[in-house]
Amino acid sequence: xxxxxxxxxxxxxxxxxxxxxxxxENDVYxxxxxxxxxxxxxxxxxxxxxxxxxxxxxxYGYVWGSAGTRDTDDNNKKAFKKWGIMxxxxxxxxxxxxxxxxxxxxxxxxxxMAPVGxxxxxxxxxxxxAAKVAExxxxxxxxxxxSSTSIEDVAxxxxxxxxxxxxxxxxxxxxxxxxxxxxxxxxxxxxxxxxTLDTYILGWRPSDLDNAYNPxxxxxxxxxxxxxxxxxxxxxxxxxxxxxxxxxxxxxxxxWAHTIFPGVSHGWEDLKFLQxxxxxxxxxxxxxxVADAKRAVxxxxxxxxxxxxxxxxxxxxxxxxDVLPEIVDAVGxxxxxxxxxxxxxxxxxxxxxxxxxxxxxxxxxYIYGLAIQGEHGVSxxxxxxxxxxxxxxxxxxxRSVSPEHLNRSVLRRTNx
Numbered sequence: 001x002x003x004x005x006x007x008x009x010x011x012x013x014x015x016x017x018x019x020x021x022x023x024x025e026n027d028v029y030x031x032x033x034x035x036x037x038x039x040x041x042x043x044x045x046x047x048x049x050x051x052x053x054x055x056x057x058x059x060y061g062y063v064w065g066s067a068g069t070r071d072t073d074d075n076n077k078k079a080f081k082k083w084g085i086m087x088x089x090x091x092x093x094x095x096x097x098x099x100x101x102x103x104x105x106x107x108x109x110x111x112x113m114a115p116v117g118x119x120x121x122x123x124x125x126x127x128x129x130a131a132k133v134a135e136x137x138x139x140x141x142x143x144x145x146x147s148s149t150s151i152e153d154v155a156x157x158x159x160x161x162x163x164x165x166x167x168x169x170x171x172x173x174x175x176x177x178x179x180x181x182x183x184x185x186x187x188x189x190x191x192x193x194x195x196t197l198d199t200y201i202l203g204w205r206p207s208d209l210d211n212a213y214n215p216x217x218x219x220x221x222x223x224x225x226x227x228x229x230x231x232x233x234x235x236x237x238x239x240x241x242x243x244x245x246x247x248x249x250x251x252x253x254x255x256w257a258h259t260i261f262p263g264v265s266h267g268w269e270d271l272k273f274l275q276x277x278x279x280x281x282x283x284x285x286x287x288x289x290v291a292d293a294k295r296a297v298x299x300x301x302x303x304x305x306x307x308x309x310x311x312x313x314x315x316x317x318x319x320x321x322d323v324l325p326e327i328v329d330a331v332g333x334x335x336x337x338x339x340x341x342x343x344x345x346x347x348x349x350x351x352x353x354x355x356x357x358x359x360x361x362x363x364x365x366y367i368y369g370l371a372i373q374g375e376h377g378v379s380x381x382x383x384x385x386x387x388x389x390x391x392x393x394x395x396x397x398x399r400s401v402s403p404e405h406l407n408r409s410v411l412r413r414t415n416x
Contacts, residue, residue, distance in 0.1 A: 020095055021109075021386035022394070040372055040380045044345050044365060044388075047381065051122075051371035058213040059121040063367050065207035068315025072308055076342025079319035081416035083351045088397030088410075096393040097400035098386075102336045102358050103192065103281040103302060107162065108138040109386060110353055110401050114340055114363035115166035115194065117146025118215045118223040122371040128157040129375040130366065135161030137382045142166050142194055142361070145181065145260055148222045150229040155188035165190035166285070167274075168199060168260035175273060177259060180232040182277050193278045194305065195271075198286035201263045203313035216257035219250040227256030271299045283338065288323055290330045303336035310341050310363055321352065325408070328356030346388025353401055354411050 028038055041050070052060045066073035100110040113134055120126035127149040134141035135158050143154050145168040155163065165185035170177050182193065208214065216223040227233045228245055237245055237252055245252040274282060284296050285305035296304050306324050308317050320341035328337055339357035343349060344365060352360045362385060369381030399405045 020390065021098075021383060022095070022390040024383040024387045025391075038380075040369070040377060042384055044381075044384065047365060047368040047372065051368035055122065055371050058211050058215075059371075061207035061211050061213065062118070062215060063116075063122065063364060063371075065205040066311040066315075067203040067205060067313055070311060071315050072317035072319075073311025073342070075317065075319040076308065076311055076321065077344065078416070079321035080342060080344075080348050080351055082322075082414055083355075083411045084414045085347060085350060085354075085392070085396050086410055086412050087395065091397035091399070093397075093399045096390065096398055096405075097402070098390065098393075100358055100401050102338075105162075105191070107140060107359070110357075110359050111349060111386070111389075112140035112142055112164070112338075112359055112361055113366055113382075114361035115142040115144035115196070116363055116367055117144040118148050119367070119370060120148040120222055121215055122367055123374045123377075125374050126370070127154050130370060130378050131155075131158040131161070131163070133375055133378040133382060134163070135159045137379060137386070138162075139382055139386075140164060140359075143185075143190065144168075145226055146216070146223045148225050150225050151181070151184045151188050151190075152229070155190070158189075163190050164192035164194055164283075166194040166196055168196055169266055169274075170259050171262045171264070171266070172270065172273070174259055177230065177232050177236075178273075179277050180230050181226065182274075184230070186278070186280070192281045192283060192303075193274065194283045194285050195274065196285045196309075197265070198307075198309050198313050199261065200265045201261050203309075204315070205312065214257075216261070217250075217254045219253065221249075221253070224253045224256040227259065228252065233259070268295055268299055271301065275300065281336075283336070285338075285340070287327065288318065288320065290323075290326055293327045293331045293335070297331050297334045301335070303338060304331075305338040305340050305361065306357070307340035307361070321355065324352065324355045324357060332356055346385055346390070346392045349385065349389045350392050350396070350398075350406070351411060353406050354408055356403075356408075 098109050100107050127147050131141050131154045140162040141158055142164045144166050221228045234245055281302035283303035283305060284301055286307055287293050287304040288308055293304055306320050306327055308320050324339055336358050338359045339352040340361035343360055343362055349360045366378050366381045369377035
């Protein structure tokens with residue numbers, strides 16, 4: 001009978017690609033032979049509880065919180081259960097090719113870290129830790145305008161990693177600030193601009209309201225670091241108040257929050273301004289209807305994120321996964337389609353890609369990892385999700401993430 005060590009070595013020799021996420025499993029089992037057990041569970045459904053145990057009520061309420069009755073958040077998770085993966089047998093192939101291509105660039109994995117703000121309320125290292133892990137694990141990092149760390153410092157932590165910039169879009173009266181943010185991001189190596197459309201004001205979130213907690217208006221730089229480090233905003237604040245930000249942090253934080261969450265939305269015609277000041281791909285995040293997806297094509301952007309902000313903005317909303325197939329059918333040949341909202345495990349990633357997404361965003365899970373154990377926690381979550389995803393494909397006989405192999409033919413609707 002083959003020993004576990006021999007089995008693991010044989011398993012590892014069959015790897016065709018140097019980035020084979022399932023080998024994290026092998027590492028854990030090898031450590032187990034020496035009596036070492038993982039410090040964080042591999043049960044993805046328990047990460048939320050572990051994070052709750054480590055966070056203040058304010059911080060946990062902020063990351064866990066959703067709009068209203070959490071109906072949209074619940075719908076996101078239920079939507080994945082409506083689909084089952086149908087495996088194919090006796091498929092002679094090596095481990096699946098996980099590479100995907102968007103905007104003419106090849107990515108090692110079809111996942112990215114969703115833009116999540118105020119990360120230092122979950123762990124002192126915040127965005128710095130997450131960006132470091134992103135580079136190490138070959139995963140694209142998307143920086144939020146609501147970051148608690150500057151554009152430049154996150155870029156430094158991310159090193160040679162793939163990084164995109166997410167914009168909370170100031171009104172036209174503050175176009176000079178928008179241009180400054182875009183210029184800084186471009187200079188710091190962020191390649192894609194992700195424009196969030198559904199958060200021009202924070203949603204009705206009972207968990208934050210119960211705690212009377214808004215991280216953006218406090219007398220610190222949490223969530224407002226991009227503003228506090230922006231030369232244009234600093235100049236405008238000085239001119240308006242006759243003193244620097246550091247002498248009135250409370251006012252400066254509140255005014256920056258109102259700058260990036262102004263309370264009213266831009267119009268489609270305003271996209272022209274962004275196109276004039278950003279020379280890379282532009283992606284619109286928050287698309288939930290075919291009509292809006294078609295408008296995105298008409299207005300000449302390069303991609304969309306089918307997303308409802310993880311249920312955080314609007315209660316009673318439809319699940320993002322439920323609208324993904326019809327949006328793909330309508331504009332999939334014209335735009336790069338990215339998926340976000342409700343992803344918790346490897347099988348969820350498989351289903352979103354099979355329904356037509358080219359890339360899938362991971363949000364709350366990696367923040368839970370950050371809360372649990374900082375940089376190591378983020379790494380554990382990403383490695384776990386990728387390993388689970390890797391083996392879900394392989395054990396289903398799916399050769400790659402290419403639409404040729406991973407498409408709706410591998411799924412079947414269920415009665416859940």
